[in-house]
Every structure is written in C-alpha cells, then in structure tokens.
Amino acid sequence: MSIEIRNISKRFGDFHALRDVSLHVDSGELVALLGPSGCGKTTLLRIIAGLETADAGNIFFSGEDTTDVHVRERNVGFVFQHYALFRHMTVFENVAFGLRVRPRRQRPSEAQIKAKVHELLGLVQLDWLADRFPSQLSGGQRQRIALARALAVEPKVLLLDEPFGALDAKVRKELRRWLRRLHDELHVTSIFVTHDQEEALEVADRVVLMNSGVIEQVGSPQDVWDHPASPFVYGFLGDVNMFHGRAHQGQVHLDGMRIESPEHADAEHAKALAYVRPHDLDVQRYSADAARDGIVVQLERAIVVGPIARLELLPRNEGQPQDGQDPLIEAQIPAQQFRDAGFQEGETLVVTPRRARVFVS
Numbered sequence: 278m279s280i281e282i283r284n285i286s287k288r289f290g291d292f293h294a295l296r297d298v299s300l301h302v303d304s305g306e307l308v309a310l311l312g313p314s315g316c317g318k319t320t321l322l323r324i325i326a327g328l329e330t331a332d333a334g335n336i337f338f339s340g341e342d343t344t345d346v347h348v349r350e351r352n353v354g355f356v357f358q359h360y361a362l363f364r365h366m367t368v369f370e371n372v373a374f375g376l377r378v379r380p381r382r383q384r385p386s387e388a389q390i391k392a393k394v395h396e397l398l399g400l401v402q403l404d405w406l407a408d409r410f411p412s413q414l415s416g417g418q419r420q421r422i423a424l425a426r427a428l429a430v431e432p433k434v435l436l437l438d439e440p441f442g443a444l445d446a447k448v449r450k451e452l453r454r455w456l457r458r459l460h461d462e463l464h465v466t467s468i469f470v471t472h473d474q475e476e477a478l479e480v481a482d483r484v485v486l487m488n489s490g491v492i493e494q495v496g497s498p499q500d501v502w503d504h505p506a507s508p509f510v511y512g513f514l515g516d517v518n519m520f521h522g523r524a525h526q527g528q529v530h531l532d533g534m535r536i537e538s539p540e541h542a543d544a545e546h547a548k549a550l551a552y553v554r555p556h557d558l559d560v561q562r563y564s565a566d567a568a569r570d571g572i573v574v575q576l577e578r579a580i581v582v583g584p585i586a587r588l589e590l591l592p593r594n595e596g597q598p599q600d601g602q603d604p605l606i607e608a609q610i611p612a613q614q615f616r617d618a619g620f621q622e623g624e625t626l627v628v629t630p631r632r633a634r635v636f637v638s
Contacts, residue, residue, distance in 0.1 A: 278339045278433040278466050279304045280325065285334035287320055294320040295331070296490040304339070305464040307457075309481035311471055313513070316487040318470045319438055325468065326436050327351050338433065351434070354427030354465075358439040361423065362411040368422050369394055369407040375430040397425040400459070417448040421455075428463070437469035441476070449473075453480050474514050478502065486510050508636050511552045518558070518606050524549035524637045534572055538635045547637045555609040557632040560588060562618070563625040571629035574606060576622050579615065586615035590628060 280302040287295040295317045302308050310318035323329035325336055327348035335344045343351055362371050372394045376385055385393065398404035401421040411419055420440060427435060440456070441449040457480050460467055471477050477484045478498040486493045486501060486509075494506040505511035512519070522531025524544035529536040529551055536551055538544075561567050574590035581587075590606040608628055620626065 280434065280466060280468070281335075281337035281340075282321070282325070283335045283337070285321065285324060285331045285336070287317075287324065287329070287331050293490045295324075298334070298490070298492055300485060300492065300495065302466060302468060304466055307460045307467045307469070307480065307482045309469055309471055309477035309484045310487060311474065311477040311484050311513075312487035312493075313472060315489075317490040318487050321487075322436050322438055322468060322470050325434070326353050326355055328355075352430070352432050354430065354432030354435045356420070356423050356427050356435070356437040356440050358442045362419060362426070364411050366410070367407065368398070368403070368409050368411070368414070371411070371422060372397055372426045372429050375426060379430075393429060397429055400428070400462075401425045402455075415448075416444045417452055420444065420452060424456075424459075428465070432465065435465045435467040437467065439470055439472070442471075442473075449476070456480060478514075486513065488513075505552075505634065508550055508552070511634055511636075516555050516607060518553045518555065520551040520553070520633075522549050522551060523547065524635060529633075529635050534570065534629075536630060536633050536635065538633075541635060541637050544637050550636045550638070551630070551633045552636070553630045553633045555587070555607045557630060558606070558608040559629045559631055560590075560608050560610055560618075560620075561627055561629075562620075563627055567627040567629070571627040572606070574626050574628055576620055576624050576626055577605065579620065579622060581612050581615060584612050586610050586612045588615075588620075590626065593625065 282298060282300040285295050285298045298321060310321060312318050320329060324331050327346065335342055337343065363374065366374070373390050376390045376393065395404055398407055401424060403418060403421055406414065406418065414422065441452050444452065453476055481498060483495060484498055484501050485495050488509050494501055494510050501510060502514055505514060511517055520531045522529050524538060524541045524547045526544070527537065527539050527542040529538045529549050531551055563573060573593040575593055576588060577591050578589040579586055586609070588608045588610065590608060592604060592606065606628060
C-alpha cells in the first residue's frame, strides 16, 4: 500500500509541529523519519496512524483519502518505543490480542489464531517463549513480541516510533539488522521514526530528514550522506567540522586557507560555511610550506581506539569562535598512520581539507 501525505500542518498552541509537509511512500518501502527531538517526526507518524488529527492537509492510502477514517479502520500496525505489551498476558496472548478483539464476523477460529500466532512467533524467532510473561523477557525480546503483535492483524502499513530507543547499543544494532531482514521477507509498507543517524542510514530504503516541522531532504541513505541539501543535513548526519569564511569568484577564504569552490563562481565576497568531515582532513607536521595551504593547529588530545585515531586540534591563529561554536577541530586518521608519524599531544600540526562542502548565504 502506498502512502501520500499532502500539505499536512499541525499546531499545538503556539508551537508549529508540522508546516505544510508533503511526502510519498511507495508500496513495500521502508522509510525512516530522521531528525532531532521536536522536529515533528512523531507527530507526523501519529497523524498517518490516525492517533492525531492534522489541522490541514490529507493522508491517502493507495489513492484513497483516509484523513477522516478512524484509527481502527486504517489497518495500521503500530510499534511504540516502550513495547506497550500487556503485562498480565503471556507472550502468546499478547500476540493473539488483536485477532481476538475483532468483530465476531471477522474473528478467526481458535485453531486459526493459534496457527497464526505460532507462525508470527517463528517469524520473530521467539516461538519458544510463547508461555512466558513480558517481565520474563529481555528488552530486545519484548520489542520483537510487540512487532509480532502489530503484524498479527496483517496491517497494510507498519509504523514504528523509536522502536529501539530504550535498548542498549549492542541490542539496537542486532535488532536493526533483524528488522531489515524481516522487512525484506514481508514487504509491508513501513515508516519508522528515529533520531539515530546510523539507524536510519543502515535500515531504510529512503531517509526523510526533518527539522522544525519541515522536510529538509528526502533520498537514499547514500544520497543524503554524499549530497546533503542544507547545512542542517550536513551537520546532523555524522561528525563534521564547520569553518566560517567568505566565498569569492569560485574560492572560499577561511582561516588563512583557500578552498576551491567552482559551484560558487558567481559569489562576490559572500558569507560562506565550509563543512568538512573529520576523515576528509589531511594531518601533517608543521612546516612553513604546509602552513601556506592549511590550518596551523595544536594537538590537544589523541584518542586511539581500534583502527582509528581521533585527534582533537586547536587552531593556533584562532580568533573568537562564531555562533558559540566549539573552536576544536576533529580529524580522524588510521591508527597505524598516527603511530608511524609519532605525533605527540601539544605538538604543532597542519590540517588541510581534502574535500569540503560549501554553503553560501
């Protein structure tokens, strides 16, 4: 089932949760709504589910306007962050619940319910826990049961609100892989909300980046990572260094350094922001030649864990940081390169961007 979101707006008092949001989700697609707290992603999910009413706009399921259709009639499966399992019911009864409360004419027989529940518990690889209660399960197991319960009513749309947010990092990673495999088996049109960039980029077919009630960018994980559409997207997806400067006739001048920026050839002394990922910085020992092309820094701290050395660097010619920004520059180089170079904390180095993304205002 495809989902069409057209011009959805929502306010809570003076707070604009959503501002004229439009989005199309293809049938069988797994889409992530990604953004910081308060950006509107959960409100949008709840409006799609019918748990919240939009002030303006429409929701279409496969071309049919469902804006005013009651949540019970939408055939949507919903999975919350905190499981929402019935504590007094066994795992089996939790999964069977949605089938048992159907109107009598639509209710499957007891044998059909039993078969369906065992099939779903097998699908989420927890059929051996059917007789246990939620309190006897781990967080990851409870979340998989919550998903099985949502799938029991054979929803046309599956909506997940921070489904792994309450779990520790290792379990989250396991469940992310598991959710992707499960989706590839079932092909249920699915939308999940997360503020975790890694989660969205690893699991989703497409990522919808939201900020302050609007959509900033929609694209494949690779596309939004490689071609961020705005400074917000660049800053939100992974670690990044931000440099203030001026763009003039295809070059950006910042901190005594020039970066070629042919896409801004028409700019005339315009304010510019250059974004550089930590792994896109070359690091070398100070020399007069190197300093002409790079930024002179002092190595404040080196964190070497596994194959990567993270270097915290303080510009030597640093003026007042702008917009309250942290003056530290972070670079990432292979740990072996760091050891071979013998860099020491307190030493003067030079960093040079290999690649930068420039936004002109």
